[in-house]
Amino acid sequence: MPADAPTPPDVSQDSCGAGKLMYLKGKDQAVLQDLGLPGNTRVLAPDTFYTQDALPDRLNINTDEAGIITRIWCG
Numbered sequence: 001m002p003a004d005a006p007t008p009p010d011v012s013q014d015s016c017g018a019g020k021l022m023y024l025k026g027k028d029q030a031v032l033q034d035l036g037l038p039g040n041t042r043v044l045a046p047d048t049f050y051t052q053d054a055l056p057d058r059l060n061i062n063t064d065e066a067g068i069i070t071r072i073w074c075g
Contacts, residue, residue, distance in 0.1 A: 015056040016074035029067045 017038075024031060029043060041059040044050055045067075054075045062071035 014074075016059040018059055018072045018074050021059075021061075021072050024061075024069050024072060027069055029061070029063050029069055032061065032069075 021035075032043065038057075038059055040055065040057065041061065042050060043061045043063065045063050046065055056074055058075060060071075060073050060075060061069055062073075064070050
């Protein structure tokens with residue numbers, strides 16, 4: 001990467017707190033209601049359209065057709 005190139009955002013599991021929520025994978029999305037998640041959290045059902053801009057502090061939670069949490073990630 002050239003010296004003047006911008007540093008890509010850190011979208012690691014810890015940049016938005018996703019790492020500490022991995023225990024939710026496989027659970028119904030109803031468990032999210034009482035967690036007090038950050039305001040910039042996105043819950044993404046299948047076929048949901050969403051922007052693909054990477055925000056390191058944004059929490060994303062994917063669910064399947066039945067509302068089961070399948071992925072938790074930052075970006």
